[in-house]
């Protein structure tokens with residue numbers, strides 16, 4: 001292998017603009033896949049990806065392509081499109097020197113196009129602007145070229161036009177990858193070192209890693225070590241992913257390969273695998289910071305499934321380094337975990353994968369965002385003195401007397417919308433406590449609006465609301481804007497005077513009255529009538545903000561069966577007892593378990 005002949009690139013685009021279809025075409029063109037092969041979208045391997053038509057895990061494929069009598073080694077890294085998975089995109093980008101930026105020639109630039117473009121720019125990657133779907137009768141390549149010029153200052157003469165579906169222009173695109181994207185900048189003539197951009201678990205071979213080799217060469221059988229713990233390892237498995245494994249004996253700097261060090265070998269994203277001769281001095285490459293935007297509790301549907309679920313979460317967390325897992329427990333739901341996710345879709349996909357790939361049934365609590373508080377006096381947390389603490393559970397919010405300042409996570413949201421909806425979109429954003437940034441025209445019919453928004457206001461239903469007020473024509477994407485000073489309060493729920501831990505929430509001061517009323521009303525709907533009256537109160541610092549009552553009601557499931565069939569009567573009582581197990585009792589009031597999960601969802 002000659003480094004000058006290696007090209008590492010990925011395809012980035014707004015969702016549905018054709019990444020997976022183009023990846024299929026590239027695989028066909030390089031002989032990996034036969035045209036018309038049954039299995040289309042070979043890169044979308046997970047069942048959840050096939051069902052949802054989205055790419056969750058970035059997968060690599062190594063392709064050979066001969067151009068001007070030279071054979072090139074092209075490493076295509078397919079990246080997930082959704083905003084939630086930008087972590088995967090960021091990681092794969094560290095191994096790339098360029099990207100194909102696809103834009104649908106009908107739809108034009110969308111919010112996510114703006115996000116992936118700025119990501120590529122930040123990482124100094126060569127961008128190959130490419131219009132897709134030019135086969136469609138309504139495609140308007142000239143108009144979209146003008147958009148690219150006005151939004152990104154892209155010279156229209158550098159824009160390629162393709163139809164990934166029909167295969168038009170794909171060969172020219174591949175040649176542009178070779179011509180425009182530079183080979184990786186690496187040091188060949190030094191000790192081996194590689195950084196890990198992905199890991200997954202194999203039943204027999206342990207942890208397998210996707211590694212980008214940054215210097216030297218690596219061979220099967222070579223002694224290596226992890227930068228994080230300096231433990232000696234032996235390279236047991238080395239392969240190209242085409243995307244099925246093709247074992248190789250040796251690989252050089254610049255290549256993206258699969259490496260495994262056997263069942264006890266380990267490996268984690270962001271770590272470096274290096275030659276054993278290399279001094280420990282070289283720094284551990286930090287993985288791109290993972291920001292958990294949403295936290296939720298996960299509990300086994302049945303405590304007998306605890307071990308199964310625990311095992312499944314461990315395996316899945318290894319494959320999805322973006323989640324954070326801590327142990328959690330709740331009187332209503334038993335032993336479980338609190339998991340940090342990149343966003344709601346990420347959460348959804350994670351639980352769906354738990355089910356499909358590991359047969360574990362889980363229940364989820366309502367999601368919440370993390371907050372930060374600055375407290376009076378420094379506190380010792382994990383050996384560090386700090387006066388800032390991260391709050392992922394409302395119950396951890398310190399007493400207001402000990403707090404100097406509250407912070408909540410904000411994002412910079414980008415919305416691309418037809419001009420006739422500017423008013424509606426702006427009021428939606430203002431209503432969600434957004435602050436407008438300067439807007440700019442995409443063309444004469446579309447506008448790009450940007451807002452600084454609190455994450456807590458967009459995490460649940462913002463996207464759906466935006467789609468419905470713009471008849472589906474607006475697109476939305478966001479990037480992290482860090483923590484901003486805020487005014488926060490903990491709101492508690494009392495049932496007949498007793499605090500219900502699981503129902504405490506952190507609320508912005510301006511939203512208190514509204515949230516208190518809504519939560520109390522919703523609880524009234526969800527809690528069944530009982531033998532005694534039930535009083536529901538939403539309380540902040542001892543002050544009642546909302547109150548609802550459920551009148552007493554007498555219910556005897558066997559009342560209709562006087563002297564009737566004994567077995568029938570027993571069965572009914574048993575059913576009732578089982579029903580009880582799924583209840584949590586607070587002040588002698590039975591609350592169905594679902595209440596804790598559903599009441600905070602919108």
Ligand code: GDP
Pocket residue numbers: 013014015016017018019020021022053054055081132133134135136162163164165166
């Ligand atoms: P991704 O979300 O970016 O991976 O997009 P996909 O590759 O899954 O494509 C989304 C949809 O657009 C699918 O229904 C594709 O068949 C369709 N599509 C992709 N490329 C083309 C194209 O060049 N022409 C047409 N007409 N449809 C395309």
Ligand code: MG
Pocket residue numbers: 019020021044053054055
């Ligand atoms: Mg796809």
